Amino acid sequence: MSGATLDRLDARLRDNTAVVGVIGLGYVGLPVACLIADSGLRVVGVDVKPEVAAQVNAGTSTIRGREPGLEALLREQVSAGRLRATTSYADLASADLVLISVETPVSDDHQPAYDALRRACEQLGPVLAEGALVVVESTVSPGTMERVVTPALERSTGRVAGSGFFVGHCPERVMPGRLLRNLRELSRVVGGQTPAVAACMTRFYGRYVRGDLDPTDLLTAELVKTVENAYRDVNIAFANQVALIAEHAGGDAWKVRELVNKSPGRNMLLPGAGVGGHCIPKDPWLLVSAAPDDVGAPLLQAARSLNEGMPSHVADLALRLLAEEGIDPGSAVVAVLGYAYLEDSDDSRHSPSAAAVAALEGAGCHVRIHDPYVAGHQGDLGSVLSGADCALLMVAHSQYRDLAPEWLAAHLRRPLLVDGRRVFEPEALTAAGLRHRTVGRGR
Numbered sequence: 414m415s416g417a418t419l420d421r422l423d424a425r426l427r428d429n430t431a432v433v434g435v436i437g438l439g440y441v442g443l444p445v446a447c448l449i450a451d452s453g454l455r456v457v458g459v460d461v462k463p464e465v466a467a468q469v470n471a472g473t474s475t476i477r478g479r480e481p482g483l484e485a486l487l488r489e490q491v492s493a494g495r496l497r498a499t500t501s502y503a504d505l506a507s508a509d510l511v512l513i514s515v516e517t518p519v520s521d522d523h524q525p526a527y528d529a530l531r532r533a534c535e536q537l538g539p540v541l542a543e544g545a546l547v548v549v550e551s552t553v554s555p556g557t558m559e560r561v562v563t564p565a566l567e568r569s570t571g572r573v574a575g576s577g578f579f580v581g582h583c584p585e586r587v588m589p590g591r592l593l594r595n596l597r598e599l600s601r602v603v604g605g606q607t608p609a610v611a612a613c614m615t616r617f618y619g620r621y622v623r624g625d626l627d628p629t630d631l632l633t634a635e636l637v638k639t640v641e642n643a644y645r646d647v648n649i650a651f652a653n654q655v656a657l658i659a660e661h662a663g664g665d666a667w668k669v670r671e672l673v674n675k676s677p678g679r680n681m682l683l684p685g686a687g688v689g690g691h692c693i694p695k696d697p698w699l700l701v702s703a704a705p706d707d708v709g710a711p712l713l714q715a716a717r718s719l720n721e722g723m724p725s726h727v728a729d730l731a732l733r734l735l736a737e738e739g740i741d742p743g744s745a746v747v748a749v750l751g752y753a754y755l756e757d758s759d760d761s762r763h764s765p766s767a768a769a770v771a772a773l774e775g776a777g778c779h780v781r782i783h784d785p786y787v788a789g790h791q792g793d794l795g796s797v798l799s800g801a802d803c804a805l806l807m808v809a810h811s812q813y814r815d816l817a818p819e820w821l822a823a824h825l826r827r828p829l830l831v832d833g834r835r836v837f838e839p840e841a842l843t844a845a846g847l848r849h850r851t852v853g854r855g856r
């Protein structure tokens with residue numbers, strides 16, 4: 414039986430009559446829905462949370478933190494009638510193309526957790542129009558499109574992929590604070606079930622993406638996204654490994670990095686107090702899950718373990734400073750500066766600070782947390798520091814970079830500081846009378 418073709422979708426894209434569904438209106442789906450509507454197509458957004466659908470229809474962004482231009486673009490598209498949100502999958506029956514951007518976390522034992530993805534496929538299938546194209550934008554483990562998404566859609570539609578409907582994978586490359594800019598500017602790998610599907614997808618994404626659109630197959634698209642983030646995790650882990658060696662050897666990893674990077678073809682990243690966020694801690698595990706079960710991916714697993722160990726490492730530096738002062742951890746107050754996972758961001762997902770706080774409290778310390786961006790921790794820095802026996806800097810927020818070491822020393826009950834991001838010049842800390850440790854620097 415000759416199945417449906419992509420001709421109808423192509424024709425509707427050309428005359429701007431295509432209807433696009435977006436499943437999952439989070440930090441990927443919402444800006445994507447706005448950009449597609451802004452490109453002149455009608456968009457139906459579906460989210461499992463009624464309050465999200467209601468907020469979107471009211472023109473109110475559901476994304477925390479500052480996202481330049483997002484709420485204005487959302488309001489414009491909603492008032493123009495090009496974008497509306499619902500919790501009902503039935504509204505996707507008119508969609509010629511459906512994007513899936515639901516969460517794809519990993520479980521505590523580092524396995525892909527596809528509940529949301531499977532639910533989306535199961536609920537979409539019964540209403541999916543004949544010949545529609547379904548594109549997964551969520552990051553998935555290599556092999557997922559073939560072994561999870563396609564079978565789930567074939568079961569729920571009762572049709573065969575490649576004739577009754579088509580599948581694609583176009584992983585997102587967003588970063589909090591730059592959602593719209595990244596979606597418009599960055600290149601995208603466009604994985605199609607067939608070259609014809611990939612070509613149709615590039616025509617669709619070309620409506621709003623100004624970066625390169627690189628057509629390829631489904632597996633390559635899955636590998637590119639998980640590899641690019643595993644690459645970053647391994648490189649951060651290398652910097653942290655050098656930091657641990659330098660501390661023990663009595664060296665300065667920061668000076669070493671500066672000189673190493675003068676060597677052609679070197680680009681050593683920054684040691685630090687840990688690796689947080691929604692991408693880097695998770696995506697390497699999605700790649701690991703595609704490795705052979707018996708051998709795994711030891712390099713990627715070791716990198717994850719090393720990076721996950723940095724928060725407790727810097728907490729331990731604080732405990733050692735306290736011990737050298739003869740302060741019992743059980744009676745010590747430690748001020749943790751920074752709770753977001755990234756400087757000048759309010760995003761605290763997978764925050765390394767949470768692990769550092771747990772390590773300090775586990776040793777008996779009383780911990781105070783400050784962060785200028787994270788709700789609940791935005792108190793006055795001076796009062797958070799006063800009465801503290803030690804400060805542990807976890808995030809290189811600008812507010813902290815601008816502090817004078819003398820001001821820190823004057824506000825702390827005891828002049829002890831651990832600098833987890835080398836925000837300060839160690840010599841300036843010493844001159845201000847602080848006893849201090851910096852990650853990556855030996856005594």
Ligand code: SAJ
Pocket residue numbers: 585586587588589641642645649682683684685686687688689690691692693754755756
């Ligand atoms: N970090 C270090 N040392 C470094 C760089 C980062 O310790 O040299 C830490 C950060 O403090 C943070 C974590 O790693 O806790 C992640 O930082 P990140 O700069 O990688 O920021 P993310 O998590 O927002 O990464 C995103 C990713 N983009 C996408 O997944 C689409 C990543 O691939 C990008 O490289 C990164 O943004 C970017 O720099 O654009």
